[in-house]
Amino acid sequence: MSYSLPELPYAVDALEPHFDSETMTIHHQRHHQAYVNNLNKAIEGTDAENESLENILRHISQYSPAIRNNGGGHYNHSLFWEILSASPKTAPTGKLAEEIVKVFGGLEQFKEQFNQAGMTQFGSGWAWLFVKYNGTIGVASTANQDNPLMDTNLTNQGYPILGVDVWEHAYYLKYQNKRADYLNAFWSVLDWAAVEKKYEEVISNLG
Ligand code: MN
Numbered sequence: 001m002s003y004s005l006p007e008l009p010y011a012v013d014a015l016e017p018h019f020d021s022e023t024m025t026i027h028h029q030r031h032h033q034a035y036v037n038n039l040n041k042a043i044e045g046t047d048a049e050n051e052s053l054e055n056i057l058r059h060i061s062q063y064s065p066a067i068r069n070n071g072g073g074h075y076n077h078s079l080f081w082e083i084l085s086a087s088p089k090t091a092p093t094g095k096l097a098e099e100i101v102k103v104f105g106g107l108e109q110f111k112e113q114f115n116q117a118g119m120t121q122f123g124s125g126w127a128w129l130f131v132k133y134n135g136t137i138g139v140a141s142t143a144n145q146d147n148p149l150m151d152t153n154l155t156n157q158g159y160p161i162l163g164v165d166v167w168e169h170a171y172y173l174k175y176q177n178k179r180a181d182y183l184n185a186f187w188s189v190l191d192w193a194a195v196e197k198k199y200e201e202v203i204s205n206l207g
Helices: 021-043 053-058 065-082 096-102 107-120 181-191 192-206
Strands: 126-133 139-141 158-165
Touching: 021 065, 053 065, 065 158, 096 107, 096 139, 096 192, 107 126, 107 139, 107 158, 107 181, 126 192, 158 192
Parallel strands: none
Antiparallel strands: 126 139, 126 158
16 A cells, blocks of 8 residues: 545645744645655555554554654654644543643643643654553653654653644744744644544543
């Protein structure tokens, strides 16, 4: 099988003024497309062609660096586009909201810890909210295109349900070096309904 670039579920200018259309266009059409193309090249003629991307990432230590970088890139960006919206649900409710209170003390405390993870990730990477294999949630950051699914990531393993791209290509055109401003803007376009949906799916699959 081969992978293809998913359509954005909104127009490229839908997330203005928080995420500008030029950044969205380049990020989706060039960066994400490149991860897709390079992932397809990297798996061609290998056993990875017959594995799901999730399974590949969960056993990424057995695959090449090209599959790690581009498989992670495709997975992470696909998740990122899905959790953004021009008319987002601005706070979680239900089970996820309860879990956030239990683990972090509240939504504001969670956001602070998440922003901190995004700010302190040195160089390129991602900050995550993820569901651990024991069903609780945590915040983590990872370098490059890694994510909590990867078995190379020993301390924070699980299923990512919310992620923010802190590569400079995600924010430099609009925010230059001001990563904190970009992270603040992210909360204005993050759709908690999409995150809740992912949370419910993971929790029900974990049993
Ligand atoms: Mn990116």
